[in-house]
Structure formats: C-alpha cells, structure tokens
Amino acid sequence: MASVILNGVRKTFGAVNVIPGIDLEIESGEFVALVGPSGCGKSTLLRMIAGLEEVSGGEVWIEGRKVNDVSPKDRNIAMVFQSYALYPQMTVAENMSFNLRLAKKPKAEIRERVAEAARMLDLEALLDRKPGQLSGGQRQRVAMGRAIVRSPKVFLFDEPLSNLDAKLRVAMRAEIKQLHQKVKTTSVYVTHDQIEAMTLADRLVVLNKGHVEQQGSPLDLYNRPANLFVAGFIGSPAMNFLEARAARGDGHLRAQLADGNALELDPALGVADGQEIIIGLRPELINNDAGEAVCGEVIMIEPMGAQTLVYFSYGGKTVTAIVDGEHRVAVGETFRSGIERRRIHVFDRASGMRRDPE
C-alpha cells in the first residue's frame, strides 16, 4: 500500500508558482530521495508533507488519510532537520522523549522506548548530556533518535547531513542506511547532493523548477537519464555534452561533431538524418581502448591518487575523462581513448529528451 500520496500538489508564494503540480506515490517502507538543485522546490514539497507549509492546491495523503487540513503533530510523521533542531536546555533523553511526554505516555514506556532508540543509535552514554556538549555527528544521531522514539509512519529528512564535514557525512550516511534497513519506516529524504541520494535511496525523484524531471532507481537514472537535466545532474564529475548533427547513410548513423570528428552511433536510435542532437559521454566511461575512438589534446590534468581527471579538447569542447591513477598523461600530449558505443547517450537538442533505439 502506498504510504504517502501526492495528488497534483501545488504551492504558490504570492504570485510565484514554486510547485506547479506534482504527483508522487511512495510505497510503504520505501526510501525515496527528493533531489535537485537549490530552489527546485524539494524542501517545500517535504514541508508540505510534514504540514509545516500549507498546500496551495491538490491533496496530500498519508497512510490512507487525506491530511491537507491535519496539523503536523497529528500526521504521524517525524522530521530530522538540517540544523538538528534540538532543544538546547534539555538533555538528550529529554529531547528524545519530548513528544512522548507531551502525549502523556506512561513513564515506564517512555523510559523503555528512549532506551531502545539510544541502544540502536549508540547514544546510551550520552543520555544525560545537553546538546551543547555533543559533537555535530552526535547531535545528528540524537535528532534521529528523537524521530525513531515516536515510531512514526513516515520519516522526513531535510538535508540532514549538510552541516557535517565530508568525512562525518559519509559515516552518517551509512548510519541512516543501516537504520532504515532495521526499522524499515517509509522515508522521504531531501538533498541537493546526488551522491547522498544515490547511495541512500531505493528511488530518486529528480526535481527541477517545481516539477519531476525523472524518477526511478539510482542505476536507472544513471544509465538511462530521460533528459539533459537528469543526465547533467546525476553522476560526478558531470556528463560531457557535445553538440552534433546526425548523419545517416549505408545503414550507419554518425554524429558529426563541431571539430570535424565523428562518432559512430547505434543505427537503431530514433534519430533522423540531419537532426540536431547532443551527445552525452560519462567521464568515467571514457577509458576504454576498445569502442569508439575519442582523442584530443590534453589541456589540464587533476591527479586524485587512485584516479586522474584528464581534460582534453574534443568535439569543440573540453571533455573530462577519468583514467587510472597509474596512467601517465602530460599536458600537450594527445589523449587517446574510447567509449563503448552502447554507453553513448543521445539527446534531441531541441527538446532535450533522450533518444533510444527504436
């Protein structure tokens, strides 16, 4: 059964139409990441599910109940905020039990549920401390503890790792994933970090300017981005885009690039002769000696240890490739590489939409 349903949900702030209308179904127990650049409406959408933001139009359903007019506390949700939002004057235990105490649950039950959450999140030694005495990662764990103590139907995460340093972020990402595998509560996770979204979520919903560009499993979106926006957003470093013109003849399909080079494409692609197209090449896939040749003069290199980023000129652009760190490349040399034909993404330039074999 779907746990959260958004039915044509709209949001306007004054005359500004932030979210023109979104339909989304989130299955029970599913971990969904709402991802997109800042200003895409992902946080607003989450806050509308939470009830912190009024819905300008459409319906929000949680667990089979329409909650448009239900206050946040009665929606059976818990939220983890970017700033942790812990009550500074309360101890960790008091922070975690605040909701249960407000709900006037029996003392013994409160103690038990707090103890259980503390055990799960390794917070037992910190229960009597105040938030000011905790590190960023510990505070984040308390914030999650406060959420699970309530055993809500839905967890809402609003960029919960943005305030942590890079190392801690990776560690907390793993903790959130483990936590979800343990409690299996429906989770909606907002982030602008596509890696965070890919690693955590069962399903990604890529938002842009208030509408859904594409949704699907992380690998779906990586392997078959529906349009240029998703192609550019998912993957790091970002996909290389080259403008080209399609040329058909003798049962072949070629992409004629701006610098005179050509790439052989799958002739079954739904592309007409002479059509303006965009070729998408993932940097990490340009390292295959077999396949379509991709060569050009090296402009800059960025060694990162295990791998090296090579920037070379190709197709009238500067193209990024990732090569093994052992591979010696020098600026000014000709970089010779290739890419498998089936790994070349093709988009219609006018509409920005993906073209697949027909």
Added chain:
Amino acid sequence: MSSHSHGTQLARIHGSRWLPYMLVLPGVVYLLVFQGIPLLQEMRLSVSNTSLLNPSRFNFIGVANFSRLLRDPNFFNSIQVTAIYVAGCVIGTIGLGLFAALLMDREFTGRSFVRSLIIIPWAAPPVAIALVFRWMLNGQYGIVNRGLEPLGLMPAEGLWLDNPSLALITVLAITIWQLFPFTAVVILASLQSVPKELKEAAQIDGAGLWAQFHAVTWPVIRPTVALLALLMTIWSIRRFELIWLLTQGGPVGSTNTLVIDLYRRGFIINKLGEAAAVGMVGMAVSVLVTIAYFAVANRATRAEKMR
C-alpha cells in the same frame, strides 16, 4: 629605523600591565565626577539638618534623620506605595510587552506599521502624557467618564487620580501604557533569534502554543526578560516626573513613592537632610536589587557553561 622604534613602542604599550587601567580611566573619571561626588554630598547631607533655605550650612546630627524616618508612618507608607508601584510596573510592562511582542512576531498584513505605531507612547514625553491623561480622566468633562457613564462603570464621583483607592492603580496603568512598548520592542528583537526550525520541531513533536513557548521560546528570551525586569525595577524606583505631574503623590499619600517623598521633604518642606536620608534608602534598595540580579544572572551563566 623610525618605524622600527615606533613598532617597539607600540608593543611596549600593548604589553604594558597598565594598558587596561588606561583604557577604563575616562569612564572612571566621568563616574567619579558626575556620580561619585554627588553621592558623597548626599551621604553628607543625610547626616545633617541642612535646610533648603540655607543649603550651604552643615550641622552634623548623626543618624537622627534615619531614626526619624523609622518613626514616621508616612515614610513606611511611601515604601509600601513604592513596592506596589514597582512590582506593578515590572509585572505589567513585562507581561503586556511579552504579549504584544508575541503578537507582533506573527505574520500579518501591516505588521511593520503596527511595530512603528506601538512605539509612540514610549517616545512621547511624560509631561505630555500626564497632561493628556489628566484631561481624559477629568471628573466632569473627561472622555473616559463620558464613555463609562452610560455603562454604569464610572467610579464614585467620577474621580480617578483624585480618588485615594484608585489613584495608585490609575498611575500604574498610565505608567505601564507608556513603558510596555519599550519592553515589547526589546522582547520582539530577542524573539528574532528563536530558531525557526526549533519551533517547527516542537510543532511536529506535538507541542501546543504553550508548550512551544515553554520549550523553545522562553529559554531564548529569558536573559532578555531578566535584564528588562532589572531595568524596569530601577527605573520605576526612581520615576518622578510622570507621578508628580499626575498626582503629586496624593491624594492622602496614596501615590507617594520614595522619590516623590524625597522631593516633598527636600523641596516643599525644605528639609534637605531628611530628603537625602530618604534618597540613601532608595539607593540601598536599588543596589540590593542589582546585586540580586547579577547573582542570579551569574548563576545562570555558570549553568549555561556547564552544559
């Protein structure tokens, strides 16, 4: 060469253990001249029977002024009036100010207009306020009685400020009306630093308005409210012109605060020595209140550091 010696000279001044004293010197001199000397003079006056008619004559009489005060029922009355007035001012201005601040903190159209409008009573001079209220509360043609008469709520003979049982409460109400904009604006400023996400977290946690205030808002604004309480206490202890212009301490001493009493003794019945003794009592009370405040504030800061 010169820049080098200049540098070492600077470093010497910088490292000097006299530097902190040099920096506070102007402030200390100012306080000594404009606060210290008058204070010493008042102490000296309080042990003399100097009269306003011959203010330069000094005749030492020991603690006679103070022992006379202790036997004077008027003095105890004015202490009682002061206590009620101060307590009323602190509770009234902070209570009303807090309420107004919480209202103004919400989103509504015309909020910035209301915010600037509310300041007017605080900005108006006490003289103007006293005159306006005496006119409005006038027994025969005041607008207040005009409004209340049809409702049957007019006090006996239409008297407010001239009514011994209503004068103090009326003066208090006018004082609170004048001062609460100040407390409201200061509390409103401190409300701006209440984290929005914390309020939302409390909402999701199921906190109603009161629980949100108690768990989120109050801990943030508490130090500000405490400081306001101190300011309101001290300002109310020494408030003169508004009360004097409204009632001159009457009727029958019902609004005779310490400061009004001081003025009466010193400048109406010319006993400067006795007035100075009243002033010393008032100062002692102010100092005690201040010490108590800082003791509480220090304890709170220590508790803050502990967590």
